[in-house]
Amino acid sequence: FDWDGFLEQIKVKKRTIAALVQEGRPIQFSNEELVICFPDNFKFHLDNLALPQNTSLLEEVLREIYGREICLSCIPQSEINKLQPEPREKGLVNEPDLVKKAKELFGGEARPK
Numbered sequence: 069f070d071w072d073g074f075l076e077q078i079k080v081k082k083r084t085i086a087a088l089v090q091e092g093r094p095i096q097f098s099n100e101e102l103v104i105c106f107p108d109n110f111k112f113h114l115d116n117l118a119l120p121q122n123t124s125l126l127e128e129v130l131r132e133i134y135g136r137e138i139c140l141s142c143i144p145q146s147e148i149n150k151l152q153p154e155p156r157e158k159g160l161v162n163e164p165d166l167v168k169k170a171k172e173l174f175g176g177e178a179r180p181k
Contacts, residue, residue: 069097070133077129085122088113092142101139102130108144117142 071094078086089104091113096103106113116122123140130138 088116103141105143108146114142
Protein backbone atom coordinates (compact mmCIF):
# COMPACT_ATOMS: atom_id res chain seq x y z
CA PHE A 69 0.00 0.00 0.00
CA ASP A 70 1.41 3.37 -1.04
CA TRP A 71 0.57 5.61 1.95
CA ASP A 72 2.43 8.63 0.58
CA GLY A 73 0.73 8.32 -2.80
CA PHE A 74 -2.66 8.04 -1.08
CA LEU A 75 -1.96 11.21 0.93
CA GLU A 76 -0.85 13.08 -2.21
CA GLN A 77 -4.06 12.15 -4.04
CA ILE A 78 -6.13 13.36 -1.08
CA LYS A 79 -4.24 16.69 -1.08
CA VAL A 80 -5.20 17.21 -4.71
CA LYS A 81 -8.89 16.90 -3.79
CA LYS A 82 -9.01 18.47 -0.31
CA ARG A 83 -5.97 19.58 1.65
CA THR A 84 -7.81 19.84 4.97
CA ILE A 85 -8.77 16.16 4.83
CA ALA A 86 -5.21 15.19 3.89
CA ALA A 87 -3.98 17.07 6.97
CA LEU A 88 -6.27 14.97 9.16
CA VAL A 89 -5.47 11.63 7.51
CA GLN A 90 -1.69 12.11 7.65
CA GLU A 91 -1.85 12.08 11.46
CA GLY A 92 -2.95 8.44 11.36
CA ARG A 93 -1.14 5.33 10.25
CA PRO A 94 -2.36 2.50 8.06
CA ILE A 95 -2.58 -0.75 9.99
CA GLN A 96 -4.46 -2.95 7.54
CA PHE A 97 -4.96 -2.93 3.80
CA SER A 98 -6.73 -5.58 1.77
CA ASN A 99 -8.70 -5.84 -1.45
CA GLU A 100 -11.78 -4.66 0.44
CA GLU A 101 -10.64 -2.46 3.32
CA LEU A 102 -8.15 0.13 4.55
CA VAL A 103 -7.91 0.62 8.31
CA ILE A 104 -6.22 3.76 9.61
CA CYS A 105 -5.36 4.03 13.30
CA PHE A 106 -5.17 7.28 15.27
CA PRO A 107 -4.00 8.00 18.81
CA ASP A 108 -6.92 7.99 21.25
CA ASN A 109 -6.63 11.73 21.89
CA PHE A 110 -7.24 12.52 18.19
CA LYS A 111 -11.03 12.52 18.59
CA PHE A 112 -11.37 15.60 16.35
CA HIS A 113 -9.65 13.73 13.50
CA LEU A 114 -11.74 10.59 13.98
CA ASP A 115 -15.01 12.54 14.20
CA ASN A 116 -14.26 14.57 11.07
CA LEU A 117 -13.11 11.60 9.02
CA ALA A 118 -16.27 9.72 10.03
CA LEU A 119 -18.47 12.37 8.38
CA PRO A 120 -20.12 10.79 5.31
CA GLN A 121 -18.79 13.38 2.85
CA ASN A 122 -15.22 12.88 4.07
CA THR A 123 -15.43 9.09 4.08
CA SER A 124 -16.86 9.24 0.55
CA LEU A 125 -14.01 11.46 -0.63
CA LEU A 126 -11.38 9.09 0.80
CA GLU A 127 -13.08 6.01 -0.65
CA GLU A 128 -13.28 7.83 -4.01
CA VAL A 129 -9.50 8.37 -3.90
CA LEU A 130 -8.97 4.68 -3.12
CA ARG A 131 -11.28 3.73 -6.02
CA GLU A 132 -9.33 6.01 -8.38
CA ILE A 133 -5.98 4.55 -7.31
CA TYR A 134 -6.94 0.86 -7.16
CA GLY A 135 -9.87 0.65 -9.58
CA ARG A 136 -12.19 -1.05 -7.10
CA GLU A 137 -14.34 -0.30 -4.07
CA ILE A 138 -12.32 -0.26 -0.84
CA CYS A 139 -14.03 0.57 2.45
CA LEU A 140 -12.26 2.91 4.83
CA SER A 141 -12.25 2.56 8.61
CA CYS A 142 -10.62 5.03 10.98
CA ILE A 143 -10.19 3.68 14.50
CA PRO A 144 -8.60 4.86 17.76
CA GLN A 145 -5.55 3.04 19.13
CA SER A 146 -7.61 1.70 22.04
CA GLU A 147 -9.66 -0.38 19.59
CA ILE A 148 -6.50 -2.24 18.59
CA ASN A 149 -5.41 -2.62 22.19
CA LYS A 150 -8.76 -4.25 23.04
CA LEU A 151 -8.16 -6.83 20.34
CA GLN A 152 -4.85 -7.94 21.83
CA PRO A 153 -5.30 -10.63 24.50
CA GLU A 154 -3.25 -10.65 27.66
CA PRO A 155 -0.30 -13.05 27.38
CA ARG A 156 -0.92 -16.23 29.36
CA GLU A 157 2.72 -17.15 29.46
CA LYS A 158 5.74 -15.25 28.28
CA GLY A 159 6.04 -15.70 24.53
CA LEU A 160 2.59 -17.26 24.12
CA VAL A 161 0.31 -14.60 22.75
CA ASN A 162 -2.47 -15.33 20.28
CA GLU A 163 -2.41 -12.34 17.98
CA PRO A 164 -5.69 -11.18 16.47
CA ASP A 165 -5.96 -11.27 12.68
CA LEU A 166 -5.66 -7.49 12.47
CA VAL A 167 -2.26 -7.50 14.18
CA LYS A 168 -1.05 -10.45 12.08
CA LYS A 169 -2.05 -8.68 8.88
CA ALA A 170 -0.40 -5.44 10.00
CA LYS A 171 2.82 -7.34 10.71
CA GLU A 172 2.65 -9.04 7.31
CA LEU A 173 2.08 -5.70 5.57
CA PHE A 174 4.58 -3.60 7.46
CA GLY A 175 6.95 -6.16 9.01
CA GLY A 176 8.29 -6.05 12.51
CA GLU A 177 6.85 -7.26 15.77
CA ALA A 178 3.96 -6.11 17.91
CA ARG A 179 5.33 -4.50 21.04
CA PRO A 180 3.41 -4.38 24.31
CA LYS A 181 2.94 -0.97 25.87
